[in-house]
Amino acid sequence: MADAEDRTEAPSQQRLQKARDDGQIVLSREAMSFTVLLSGILGVFTLLPFLIPDFVHSMQGLMANAGTVSMVQGGLLAATEHCIIAGLKLVIPVAGLVTALTLTAGFLQTGFLVHPASLLPKMSRVSPMGGLTRILGGGTLPDTFKALAKLVIFTTVLWHLAKGVIPDARSMTGLTTSAILTKIAHLGLSGAISMALAQLVIAGGDIFWMRFRHTAKLKMSREELKEEYRNTEGDPHVKGRLKALRARRAKQRMMEAVKTATVVVTNPTHYSVALVYEKGASSAPKIVAKGMDDMAARIREAAQDHRVPIVANPPLARALFPLPLDSEIPAEHFKVVAAIIAYVWKLKRPGSRSAPIQ
Incomplete structure (x- = not known):
């Protein structure tokens, strides 16, 4: 195997394909996090406004008849079942939207690759020594910098949001309940969009870094390129002899x-x-x-x-x-x-x- 400093050549198409067949693909977790955040925002602010009235209506009816629920003959069980169904009607559409968009983002990143072997458990992942080796091996240093960068970006965004929320919070004194809820919804939407934009910036940088690191890991030495050429195209000496034989x-x-x-x-x-x-x-x-x-x-x-x-x-x-x-x-x-x-x-x-x- 060639040393890392000897690998100065870009990976060949065959090597890239082999890595893909082995499940080595570029998958940005930050891009997935952005998708989860964005789909959550879409679900909460587009689906919930249509789902909450039915949920509130169901809960109001249940609360109004709470004193008449029979504790025997399955009355409590029926009431509990009614609460669970109402909650599921509220949660499932949002969860379904988040799941669908997240899976779509994952498949788009991987080119719709499904690699079952990657789903099998590996002892190196659960081994304490293996985890300690990964932590101390230096490979987690870029991830550490990435985590610190995320912390700085999100802290800055939250600080600017807090500076704008505090004066608005003081002005909500004396407002009606519906006005307060509307104000909170607007503040929540503004904050969610700001966080999503910050995550988008982080995801863009992470995708670039992941592709760069993936290509760097697959770089080849000149000897590896020659060996691959011999294996795929044939030994040049053999090809020369075959060419001479065909000419003869x-x-x-x-x-x-x-x-x-x-x-x-x-x-x-x-x-x-x-x-x-x-x-x-x-x-x-x-x-x-x-x-x-x-x-x-x-x-x-x-x-x-x-x-x-x-x-x-x-x-x-x-x-x-x-x-x-x-x-x-x-x-x-x-x-x-x-x-x-x-x-x-x-x-x-x-x-x-x-x-x-x-």
Whole structure:
């Protein structure tokens, strides 16, 4: 394993994917806390105003008939059940909203990753020695600074809120109950929004820090990058040998094709291009072999050995050489190639050699 100071390279996509498969993902707890706080504010100040009247009505009816509740025959049990149901009707919508938004925020952070192995208990998490090692190991130092920063930010926000609440509290003397409740609700909403904005700032910084630390942990050394490349792309030496082997086999197939060629057009020394054409075929003549210098000489030797006519035509050889193998000749060369093939077919002796057509 490479030392930390040797890991100077950004993690590869394969390493990032492996870390994700192992459950190592960026998950900001501060972002989750912000989601819980924001969803709680939405639930309390948007849902509760519609739920509280029914709850108050239920409680008023229960209190009005409290003296008539029978202590026997299940009267007390029915009253208790009525209280529990009324409370659940008040709590469940808010709790459901908080849960739904929190789960959504978590899935958005993790890319909808579910890693069951992360949910299994680990002895290192519950071991006193493991916890002491984590505390003294220096890895908790950034978390300590983060906690102190949160404390400073929230203390500052609460101090400014308190400075504004104290004068308002004095002015509430003599107000009606509904006016006081309205005033308290406004102060509560203002304070909750201020706390949510402060938590948003903290969450933004925490997400940046968590991503930075996650990338730093997955950094790789040059040796690790080379090893990964060898494992995924193959050893460069092996790839070189395979490439050479494929090239050799391609040359062998090309030399085999010379045996069945109709004619070999030459430069006459630098280029050799073998063409094949079947009588009566609707397609144009096709290039089945080509070579330059040494390979051109080998093509000429193979043509001589198998009695394939060789025709010297430097302009045509140079024009056909850049074309890929197994491609048909372009239309602008039809006339010249047709004349050469017609000349070849007129040869009396299959093994005879001829000067190039003028």
